[in-house]
Amino acid sequence: AGNRQEFYDGVESRLGVRPEIIPGQEEAQLSFGGAVAAAQARGPVALPALVMDVGGGSTELFVGADAGSASGVSLDMGSVRIRERFLHSDPPTAAEVGEATAFIDGLLDSSGIDFATPATWFGVGGTATALAAIVLELPAYDRALVDGATLTREQIAALSERLLTWPVARVLQIPTMVPGRADVICAGALIVRRIAERLAVPLAVSEADILDGLVAGLLA
Structure with a gap:
């Protein structure tokens, strides 16, 4: 951000502390710890787990048995990046979807992630929770219902197929759809779909992420 110094100074003057930017590796490990700890509070979790966070510009994939040993990658594909680079039409054409799929598959295949390893697959962040709310056909977003929801590969x-064939105006009619996400959710769904094709386990959606990971680490 061009005004980051102004932001830092404003925070420090009001709170007395200077903001700290955590590296991507730590961010992913905190998300991993938050998702796993929240799930373990509900019951046993089969490990190792894969934690996925599909953001706007990147997708984080981390695998491990705990936050400390989890390792993974940050891939340069996110819902905004894929939409802007490949899915130009409204709705996207078959050719555009094909190009986007090939790009996503290339990054996943070269990611170094062993997709045969995870016994549990968690999805954190706005893309995963938005998809869960649509599958659940919620009339309004309900965190309690989304958290822990399970989505099958099918x-x-x-x-994903439905969202890629709908124009943005139709997507906006989904009761739980946030306007700012309506034009990019199809790209996010495509990324999640390509990951799902490589896994033998369903997607467990989690509302817990970085902040929960911080708390879990403090309590450990």
């Missing part, structure tokens, strides 16, 4: 594929 459900993810069907939803």
Whole structure:
């Protein structure tokens, strides 16, 4: 951000502390710890787990048995990046979807992630929670219902297919859709679908992420 110094100074003058930017590795490990700890509070979790966070510009994938040993990658594909680079039409054409799929598959295949390893797959962040709310057909977003929701590979594929064939105006009619996400959710769904195709386990959606990971680390 061009005004980051102004932001830092404003925070420090009001709170007495200077903001700290954490590196991507730590961010991903905190998300991993938050998702796993929240799930373990509900019951046993099969490990190792894969934690996925599909953002606007990148997608983080981390695998491990705990936050300290989890390792993974940050891939240069996110819902905004894929939409802007490949999915130019409204709705996207078959050719555009094909190009986007090939690009996503190339990054996943060269990521170094062993997709045969995870016994549990968690999705954190806005893309995963938005997809869960649509599958659940919620009339309004409900954190309690989204947290812990499970999406099968078939459900993810069907939803991705639907979103990629709908114009943005139709997507905006989804009750739980945030306007700022309506034009890019199709790209996010495509990314999640390509990951789902490589895994033998369903997607467990989690509302817990970085802040929960921080708390879990403090309590450890």
